[in-house]
Amino acid sequence: MVTIEDIARLAGTSPMTVSRAINTPEKLKPSTLEKINKIIEETGYRPNMFARSLVRGKSKTIGVLTSNLYNQVYADILSAIEKIAYKNGFVVINANVDNYSNAQQALDMLICNQVDGIILLPLEMNMLHMNDYRVALHETDKFLKHFKSVCDRYNLTVVTISQKIEGFPDIAFDFEKECEISINYLIEKGYTDIAMLNSNYPEGLWKAKEDKYRCIMEERGLAKHILVCNGHADITGGRKAMEELLSKHRPRAVYCANDNMAGGAIQAIGRAGLRIPEDIAVMGNDDFYICEYLYPRLTTVSLGATQAGTVAVERLLGIFEGQTYGDTSVTPFLCERESV
16 A cells, blocks of 8 residues: 655655645645656555545535435435535535434534535424424424534534525525426416325425415416315325325316325326326426336426535535625426426
8 A cells, every 4th residue: 555655755755745745735846746746646646535634624525414315306406416526526424314313413423524514405304204293393493403503613614405594505495486387387288277286294395385376376266276185295195195186076287296296196097097188187396307207207397406406515615715605596497298
């Protein structure tokens, strides 16, 4: 294994000079730096990153806290974060948490690894296992207060994504705009009898989407067609909600609060012997990867997950360089396919 002393011997310099070439290259003569870099490349030497971080006071590491990575939006955000981070020479440590205790542990782990900053994605504490959403909300709120306190104590740089915490810049999703694009698109396509499938979780983005659906239907003179069926925000929940909807009424179009529910709706419609979009049009939300593999391919609205992850890293790197940022938002956009 090649050491820094080996590089120094081959270059005819001291180990300290080689260390400067790695950590503070601007302090060396260009000719000396070029000579050392050439030897490093030829020998395949890799610097000790921990020792390097002690010299620089930087670990070149970004921590990410998230939950429920089964959610395609979060997976897309993380993928974008990693792509931009690696491009800029940073390593990403991701911690996927689902309750207060392991969220605390994960935060402690990131601090012990001397991360330069943290990107916090939306947290959904115990959402998979608790029927009482109030308990889940309490768990999330308790951790966010702890998170704020710890990050302030260690003077950590933080950027949040759709998880607003006072004092940290937030990259917000526009859930109401996402719904607005969906409903107006259906109306512009000539649909008036539009029902909605929504999560049975009555807070946050789900409430925002349903409120917007009701508002637009009323504003467009379609209040008599308002009909909402609820279920778990997954494929099974979407199928059951669509079956319940069809037992009450057969609308000409159904707006689904996310693409997983839309996938379940497509199953239920097919089982009922109905055609898409000839009998019922199906509109999704979020642009999950499954949209391209459903039949027919699902028309949806992208939330802008990749953009959010990209902007979050760019904001974090900018703060490292002394820049300041306020809150911002990403813009959702229509993805037309064959289900409408």
